[in-house]
Amino acid sequence: MDIKTFSALAEPNRFQIVELLKNQSYSVNDFVKILKVRQPQISKHLRILNNSGLVNVKPVAQKRIYSLNPDAFIELNNWIISFERSWTSRLDNLEEYLKLSKQEG
Amino acid sequence: MDIKTFSALAEPNRFQIVELLKNQSYSVNDFVKILKVRQPQISKHLRILNNSGLVNVKPVAQKRIYSLNPDAFIELNNWIISFERSWTSRLDNLEEYLKLSKQEG
């Protein structure tokens, strides 16, 4: 799991961008209009999202169409799933700790 | 989805703490030894993880035992699942964009 994914999602505007891309693809200017954030900041945010692997770009004439990169979400999903035991198991964590620390001495 | 979860996970030490807690619970001093980070920073990181809802605390004598909070991971899982369409659908995003933007005019 690459930590860059989390820092990319930790910024409100970027999180919003990802939420929007859940439904469809958008150009840079689309985000400018929708989020009411100036174009340079949108471009910067998109670059960070792109570097983190969360989004893809495709140039269409002068426009650049951004979309979600499924791979990033698959990786994220796999990571979450690796915690499944921690939310399905009804084992009391405190007892577990005491048991384990007793083993260690 | 609360964005604080992402900023909490975006810091390397905190990410490591969460990874460790996947397997068992730990006290503050356990993290100090394992991660080789000074105690005050560990406490600070744990506070942030606690505020974001990712971990729980239980006092045991002088120790404070930290464990994962399943609720946070369930929420995270639900959020990821809401993207399932974006990684299962083989619909080409570019075509999708062109189609939608044609509708809008």
Place this chain on the structure above:
DNA sequence: AATGTATATTCCTTGACAAGAATATACTCA
């Protein structure tokens, strides 16, 4: 009560990052 152990908090400094402003680059079409 005194001492030791475990953890939390405060203050300070420094580095990272977001926004603003200005500018550069890329592509299109007349």
Place this chain on the structure above:
DNA sequence: TGAGTATATTCTTGTCAAGGAATATACATT
């Protein structure tokens, strides 16, 4: 090619968060 549209980059500034050092708080044991 020149003008217009779309996007990216650079530079600067202000803010926030992380780490270090010192200190405070909480509990335990004698």
